[in-house]
Amino acid sequence: MFSANAKIRNYIREISLQTFVFLIYLIAGKLSLTLSSIDGYSTPIWPPAGFALGFVLLFGNRVWFALFCGAYFTNTTHLPTLETLTQFLISDPQNLTISLGNSTSALLGSFLLKKYSKSNLNIFQANEIMHFFVFAGPITALVSSVIGSLSLLYFKIIYFEFLFQTWITWWMGDTIGIIIFTPLMVLIYKWYKGEEKLLRLIIFASATMSTFVFTLSIFFLTRNWEKEFIKYRIKSDGQIISAGIENRLLENLRVLKGLGTFISLTNNLNRKYFEAFSKGFLTDSDSVTTLSWNPWISHSSRSTAEANLKIDYPGSIGISIQKDRKLYPSPKYEEYVYIKYIFPYAENKDAIGFNLLSDMTRKEALLRAKEMFGIEMTGKINLVQVAENNVGFLVFYPVRRGTGEFGMATAAIRISKIIDKALIGNDQNHLCIKIEEKSSLYHQEIFSKNCSNMKEKIFSDFFYEHQLTIGSHILKIKTVATKEYFDKNLTNASRFLLIISSLLTGLLGILLLIIMGKEKSIQDIVEKRTFELEKANRVKSEFLANMSHEIRTPMNGVLGMLTLLEQTNVDAEQKDYLDNAEKSVLSLLTIINDILDVSKLENKKLEIVPKPTNINKLCKDITNLFLSDAKKKNLNLSLNVNDLEPNLFILVDENRLRQILINLIANAIKFTMAGSVSLNVHLSEDKKFIIFAVRDTGIGISEENINRLFDRFVQLEDSRTKKFEGSGLGLYISKQLINLMGGDIKVFSILNEGSTFQFYIPFQRTDQREENLGNVNTMFVSSEKKFHILIADDNLLNQKFMVKIFQKEKMNVSIASNGLEVIRLLDESLPHLDHRFDMILMDIQMPVLDGLEATKLIRKRNDSYRNIPIIAITANSMESQLNEYLENGMNDCVKKPIILSELLSTIYKNIN
Template identity: 60%
Template sequence: MNYFFRNIGVFLLVFVVYFTSGKFSLYLSSIDGYSTPVWPPAGFALGFILIFGNRIWFALFLAAYLTNTSFSDPEFGWFKTFTHNPQNLLISFGNSFSALFGGYILKRFSDSKLNIFSVRDLLSFFLLAGPTSAIFSSMIGSLSLYLFGIIYQDFLFQTWFTWWLGDSIGIIIFTPIVILTYKWFLKEETGMRLLLFTSATMGTFLLTLTIFFVTRDWEKEFIRYRIKSDGQIIASEIENRIFENLRVVKSLGSFLSLQRNLTKKDFDSYAKSILEETESVSALSWNVSIPHSKRSYYESQLKTDYPSSIGINTREENLSKKSPIESQYVFIRYIYPLIGNESVVGYDVFSNPVRKLALVNSMQTKDLEITGKVNLVQDSSDNVGFLVFYPIKRIDGEFGFATAVIKITSIINKSLIGNDQNNLCVQIMDGENTESKDVYIRNCNTSHEKLFSEFSHIHKTQIGSHIITFKIVATKEYFEKNLTNASRFILIISSFLTGLLGILMLIILGKEKSIQDIVEKRTFELEKANRVKSEFLANMSHEIRTPMNGVLGMLTLLEETNVDSEQKDYLDNAKKSVLSLLTIINDILDVSKLENHKLEIVPTETNVYKLCRDIQLLFQSDVIDKNLKLNLDFTIEDKNLHILVDENRLRQVLNNLISNSLKFTPSGIITLAVKLDPSRNFIEFCVHDTGIGISEENIKRLFDRFVQLEDARTKRFEGAGLGLYISKQLVNLMGGDIKVESILNIGSTFKFTIPFHQVEIPEQIANRIESLETFNLKNINVLVAEDNLLNQKFVRKVLEKEKVNVTIASNGKETIQLLDRSLSNESVKYDLILMDIQMPELDGLETTKRIRQRKDDYQNIPIIALTANNMDSQIQEYLANGMDDCVKKPIILSELLNSIYKIFSKGNLTQS
């Protein structure tokens, strides 16, 4: 079922895209309407065949047929439209078959994965897919237009060439876009590469279309101007000749009205004289209006003047017969020339409805009137014309109409001058409606009239009660003589250049893709190596820290036993060696994270004075041992100043600098100074010592990795040479800078600044612990979750010495159980959990998650992680999952107490 609906979706997608682009592309046709220099649907069709296969052929065929067929003509129903456009079936077959053939060629001679970035496949695409496959659609399409009489033989090659070129350009521009879009959808291609190619080709193509439409509009305006100019000339000429003929009729009327005792000889003589001056009037006549009572008299007169006359007559099926009795007759009394007009002598004009209407109007208006279109009896081969009636009353009282027979053909032929005007379609219509029945047409073709109907000129004139409309329409021949074809030429050349740009873009992107593939491969290998290195460092860190925690813990406990001075000296040296090794391990891990850009700065609200005071207390015992002084010069008035900074990293930098000064200062004073920049944009930290100093040349290398300066320091002092390098990197990451000033044997000054972002902190609660100096853990209940027996023993011993009540859990599951039991025992309520991470049964992270999901008093109990995993990403994971702080193994008592103190100071606990 899913397969069926997926196929339906593909079918609709193909149909909609082809049909929509096809309807739009019809607007790209040349002005003559026969050809489209660029046909984008050909590119879409080939792209869909390459992607979805031959199964979508019918969708292409149906879309192509509906694109080329219009069902909106009200004169045709659906079935009639289908039968009247058989050429569209062949065109649709040619378009869809061409796509099938192009797809077959590409799959046969190029990469089946549609790798259009390959030079070989690119050449196959642009040499075979476009020009070769387009031959079929252009041949079938142009031949079908010729066979069904839509184009002429002399237009066949031009139509084929334009069709072939349009399909080729459409394939070259749009097929790569379809393929790249599909690959991007499958995530096999980057969106940036698709965007670059599409924006370059489509941008150029849209510019091309803009120029094309502007040029084509200019050409249209030029043709319209020419049509208007030539149409005005033709219409004016025809109108002038018609009015000249009307003057002939009025002249005849004047003669008749003044003539007494009118005879046939008099009429013929005058009519002959005025006919010699005009070429459009084929005959003149005097049509007398009489009642039936005078019929006998006038019929005898007719017999006298025209012996062969049968009297007053009418015509039926082109045969003359005696007129039936009527109340009134208007018959032809005299006519000149007689030759060719013998049959109309005595003809009752009043018996014909068209002529009668004009006669009645003339009598009512007492003015000149013309008939509508009539078939003249005077000329069987070219008998389209009209009659002009001019009512007059002669001196002797006889009433009738001076009449002229005007042949439109003669007027038109004399009015059209020049080659351009002879190539125009001329329509003369009776009435204002341009869709009314033609009186006369010349050089017109029904298909041409529709095709070029917008290029026409309409002129109206009134004769009597009739409005005559002249419509001048352009023809194919007129276009060929007056059209520059600039728009078509611009569209073809510009589209071809767009195709070449597409080729160039694909070549460039192909090279870029090859380079990117190599880079991604190398990057993957490097990332894999870095990942292995990081995993190795993390694992080794954990494995080294776990036994070191035991060693350091046991040394710390051993210090508390009864040992003599020699043993105490040995313990101090051992403990310093372990701490030194721990420092080196931490520094190596930090360097690794810095080089892999994995070390993140996490700003928190930090009390600057409290931080500096804690650091001063941390180094107090070491300072006393070396008979030095460590002063804190805090010049900022507000001792409760809180700033936004990464407290741990700031502490690490200050520890490194003070430890360095302590190492290289044999006697004197070390000063930690803190002050605000006058602009209050930066806060400055300064560590000054009275040590051995640093030479000018060595200062330049001071912040490099693994550097131990080659002077007295190298021989007398230990160290890995990473502390200052790490400090500089951390200061830079926090947005600051670090500098050093030093004089040999005088001392050194390290200064660094970080951005100053003050944070407003509300007044502290009353029971908050004020400082680490007054801090104690007496009677606090602490639950320690730790599976390592050695670590259990160490933590228990050090905490019990601080009067802490300690409960041990060997894993997370046991920790949960102890919390549950304590809820029913009022005497035991845990205030804090020290949580190891790696434990059997249930690890520390999962245990923390479950505690935070509880709905009792322990949901928000403070939890401090105790772990040998000290990568930043790991610590962030612990904090993100509900832990409040993290103490790294091996556990240093001062760090553990400081962490607990931070929780106390935030008001999470209250002392008992």
């Protein structure tokens, strides 16, 4: 069967190709005849010769017959009537010989080119160009012009006196047509196959055509405009149709979800309630033909289920299967999914009790719906409720009722009604509409409309595709132009041709191909290198993200246990060990963050987010961080902001500015053995910039090393390299951040005397203030109600750490190991006001159901938990990942390893 279908498809493709070649040659020939010379049988330019050679080069000798027919009917002014075929052919005998000469010359040109040129038709190399313009032009045109001219003389169409004039005009016309249009055809084909750039094609076409007079240029430009216009129209109409189909499908899914909600919330569900509810939905929807409730039970519950079926439907035979279009009691299975209620009943009464798991198409969809606990659809089925246009599919929606009963709310959707509603207006009714299944499990056409009359391949090249996903199924809505659509939207404005042309066009073509060949060689090298670099960047980014996640996860456990251990009774020596261990972990975390920042900077994905910032407070907080380090080294650490107003707020990215200052002050203290370190802040004289200067009395930097100071992974090869630790990224990142903020940094240093790092950023004053959340913790602690946190994390060490932390904060804690347990705990807590959760700390990567999908389900709930604060606790730290969590309903993010102060601050900030 498959082989037969393949043969049929190949046959159709072959017929389409021959028809296409025939029509193109015929149309080009008829248009070129308007350029006939005085004798009426030769033209100064004959594009069909170029098309003919191009078709043979691209598709082989098998298109010869189509070329012969195209040439014959080009020179024939009438079609066969009641006369015999022989009579029709001999009515214009010269047409037979002319057509034979035109089509055979294309075979000869193709043979010569393939024998003396490369098989890939690389017309950009100099030697290939010379072969082309020798063999393809004058020699190929010589055959057709000689045969054609002698035919006209032999059949007394022309006089002997006009033989040479006719031959030379014919030969020049074919030569110019080949030189101009065959390279153009090869370039178009290579572009269509993705082997050539559109820009290069346009340059070649426009440049060669420009040597013709104005009217020929209009012809090509107008034809290209018409194609673009059709593409625009098909895209516009396709978007309208696809949007209509998608919206109606989504409406049907909302009907199904409404039914599922009704089933889950109705305590005493019975047939009467179900049918009354379903009737209201089906009244407003003509594409949903049937709604049903199908419980999922084990064999132990079968007898009870069948007893209930007989109560609701006395004629029921219980749980059944279908065989030879008849229902029989189902054999024993471990599980059943049977139709308990269905509406409308009259058309579906034989379906009551039917075990959906006995049908493979339905079973596959049911198992996926249960596994994903989300909407899933079957493949294409024929709906028994309607006689005509009955193609459709079933959609399953998992439902768990308050009684613990689990099953599937089901809808049968009829596709033809959806498409009929989406087709609005006359233009859309002339389009072929296809819906295809393109998922990994299926690849089939589900439905088509108006596609039976598509005759030519050229029409099928104009289409619009839109993709949507239902469960695990990927549906592609394809809108394709038909001949009728072309007739309504395509004009005949491209029939203008130019009479006079010149062989200089061929010379221009040679020059263009040589120039573009050099450019193409360079571009191929650049593209290859660019691709390799982009690939390396992608691999590096993925590696950094994965390594960051894998490193942060165990680091979270280490830092968490150190934090817990620090809060136990430890002596001074143990406290010192703990402090050193914690600093080492935080130092490692700083290195990881620096590496990720470098990756973001290289990929231009690091963004600056200004917000109102109290510059005095920021500088004081940063210097306070380093007081203990400075004291240990007997250094004087000072801050000078005397020239600034005490409550000066500016617009700046506070986190990135803090990162820059911490890097610079940390370096100053690291490389200063004695003396002082200072941070000085003041405004420029014109008040346009704010200037920061970090000065130290340290070891200094030589002038030759200052030039390398801001490079990546650079540690200067002096005493720093041997005595001091560091990744060599801090200054590089700081400079890049300053540049992104619109500023710059300079270094002034004298070896063994000290250094000054001075940078400036734009000064933007603001009267806005950040929302003050300082008293949230106090308000929370004073509350009489105990705060209840639900922790979702599959890592036992992380669970233990956070439980201990929150117990010390006098909070109630519950644990879930995956997203499904979170949903279950939320459901179980709903009836108990005193045990409801106030916040969820949600890990992202968890088994069964991950944190992101669980959050999406929570945000779709119809109860009070819909707006519960959810904080992501994740080892993923890429900006795109964190933004994805926030966009999908999470309120905030805390990165692993967890810093206790950051965690508590984030919790208190999101309490309300």
